[in-house]
Amino acid sequence: METTTKINITRHIKNPLITPKDVKPLRDDFTVECVFNAGVARYKDEVILLLRVAERPKQEDANKLRVPILRQKGDTFEVDIHTLDRSDAAYDFSDPRKVKQKDIDTYVYLTSMSHLRLARSKNGVDFVVEEKAFIFPSNRYEAFGTEDSRITLLDGVYYINYTAVSDKGITTALAKTTDFESVERMGIIFTTENRDVTIFPEKIGGQYFALHRPVPKQIGRAEMWTATSPNLTHWGEHQFLMGVDSVWESLKIGGGAVPFKTEKGWVEIYHGADRTNRYSLGAVLLDLEDPNKIIAKTKEPILEPEAIYEVEGFFGNVVFTDGVLFEDNIVKIYYGGADNVIALAEIHIEELYRALGV
Numbered sequence: 158m159e160t161t162t163k164i165n166i167t168r169h170i171k172n173p174l175i176t177p178k179d180v181k182p183l184r185d186d187f188t189v190e191c192v193f194n195a196g197v198a199r200y201k202d203e204v205i206l207l208l209r210v211a212e213r214p215k216q217e218d219a220n221k222l223r224v225p226i227l228r229q230k231g232d233t234f235e236v237d238i239h240t241l242d243r244s245d246a247a248y249d250f251s252d253p254r255k256v257k258q259k260d261i262d263t264y265v266y267l268t269s270m271s272h273l274r275l276a277r278s279k280n281g282v283d284f285v286v287e288e289k290a291f292i293f294p295s296n297r298y299e300a301f302g303t304e305d306s307r308i309t310l311l312d313g314v315y316y317i318n319y320t321a322v323s324d325k326g327i328t329t330a331l332a333k334t335t336d337f338e339s340v341e342r343m344g345i346i347f348t349t350e351n352r353d354v355t356i357f358p359e360k361i362g363g364q365y366f367a368l369h370r371p372v373p374k375q376i377g378r379a380e381m382w383t384a385t386s387p388n389l390t391h392w393g394e395h396q397f398l399m400g401v402d403s404v405w406e407s408l409k410i411g412g413g414a415v416p417f418k419t420e421k422g423w424v425e426i427y428h429g430a431d432r433t434n435r436y437s438l439g440a441v442l443l444d445l446e447d448p449n450k451i452i453a454k455t456k457e458p459i460l461e462p463e464a465i466y467e468v469e470g471f472f473g474n475v476v477f478t479d480g481v482l483f484e485d486n487i488v489k490i491y492y493g494g495a496d497n498v499i500a501l502a503e504i505h506i507e508e509l510y511r512a513l514g515v
Contacts, residue, residue: 164512166460166504171282173466173498174491180210180274181288184236187212187225190269191471192286193493195276196306197414197480198315200337204281204482206491207291207306207317208499211471213269214238222250225270227300227323234295236270254472254496265324270294271302273319275337281482281489282501292332292340298323299330307479309356309415311365316389320352321345329354329369331389346390350374353381353411356389357423357448365389366448368398368412368425379409381427383449396449399441401429405458406439408432414481414490416443419506421515422452426490428477429458436475437461438492442513453513460490460502470495 177189189212196207214223221240228237243250248265249257256266273292276284292303300323309316314333317340321330326349334340347354353370360366364385369392372379380400384392401410406429416423423443430436437458444450462474478492488509490502 163457164459164504165508166502168464169282169501169503172464172500173494174282174501175206175208175276175284175286175499177497179284180208180286182212183272183290183293184212186215188215191497192499193496194305194477194479195491195493195499196273196308196317196319197482197491198308198310198337199482199484200315202279204278204284205308205337206276206278206284206480206499207308208274208276208286209271209304209306209493210274210290211269211271211302220244222256222268224256224266224268226266227270227294227297229297234297234300236294239266241266267301267322269302271304271322273303273306273317284499291337292317292319292342294321295342298325298328298345300324303330305352305479307355307415309358311356311358316356318346318354318356326350327352327372343390346392347371353413353428355412355415355425357416358418361385361446361448364394367392368416370409370411379411381410381412398449399451399454403429403456405429405431405435405437405461408434410439413438413478416448417481417483417488418445419483421510423448424483424488424509426459426478426481426488434472434474435462436477438476438478438490440509440513442515453515455512457512459504459509459512460492462495464494464500466498466500467494470497472496476500 191211255264272290276286278284304320306319329347331343350372357366385394410429416425438460442452482489
């Protein structure tokens with residue numbers, strides 16, 4: 158292990174644990190561009206990662222950009238390939254992740270299509286990535302991909318909320334499984350634009366409880382809210398939880414991993430981005446009985462882009478988590494580095510309390 162200088166958090170010596178070369182593309186005419194932002198769960202004797210795998214068509218001409226998109230054909234949806242001319246002045250190709258149409262100033266294509274794929278490990282470090290998709294885009298709201306899952310265990314059922322992306326916007330969908338062999342989709346639970354949803358692993362006050370991050374279009378910033386639900390599908394009682402208040406999170410913040418319970422409160426590892434789109438991780442401690450009450454919050458990041466696989470990649474200067482395991486007083490943070498690879502960092506709960514000042 159190697160240790161950061163700011164707080165006692167360690168990056169695993171085998172980092173990055175999973176890279177694009179470890180993942181087989183679903184199609185021979187596609188390449189795996191990125192594997193990142195995994196939901197995490199312990200299932201029987203295994204650690205399960207639900208990876209976001211971004212694939213795109215093989216590029217045949219440097220002057221053309223081939224992008225994948227899901228199109229309806231009869232009663233089904235199939236992946237189609239659309240070709241754009243890079244010399245077309247109507248489009249902005251400057252962002253490697255997406256293409257903007259200049260006259261309406263909105264993104265109209267993603268350069269890759271993401272799906273969710275399982276990886277399994279006995280020791281939480283050495284993973285075997287399955288060759289088939291676990292959740293693949295299958296409807297109009299997923300036409301651009303399925304992304305960034307979080308996994309919450311409730312009464313023996315693993316609930317998976319994930320981001321569904323299409324030309325209709327960015328929404329949050331829910332699915333469930335009991336065995337990580339079959340999966341049942343439950344539909345959209347938060348409409349556009351909302352993401353970074355994290356569902357707590359137990360009811361609070363008789364209600365399911367979640368963090369979410371709506372994105373205001375005209376007034377306001379992308380910050381963290383809470384919501385409750387009687388049934389996991391219908392959400393209400395929305396309340397603002399916390400906003401940006403530090404340089405390292407001056408652009409936006411959002412929920413990261415599913416919160417975990419400690420004797421001092423609920424711990425949420427969240428992400429913040431500064432105005433250069435540099436993503437780091439912080440922590441917030443929420444009241445056990447009323448998570449709308451903030452007990453403490455880290456002033457500085459607990460993990461920020463420093464290692465080469467965090468600084469350089471598909472979209473550099475990013476550490477981003479969707480999943481944490483809290484075991485034997487160790488907080489194991491599985492995170493995406495530079496929107497490109499999967500890595501692991503660990504911090505003792507007492508060190509995290511120290512960073513929180515509690």
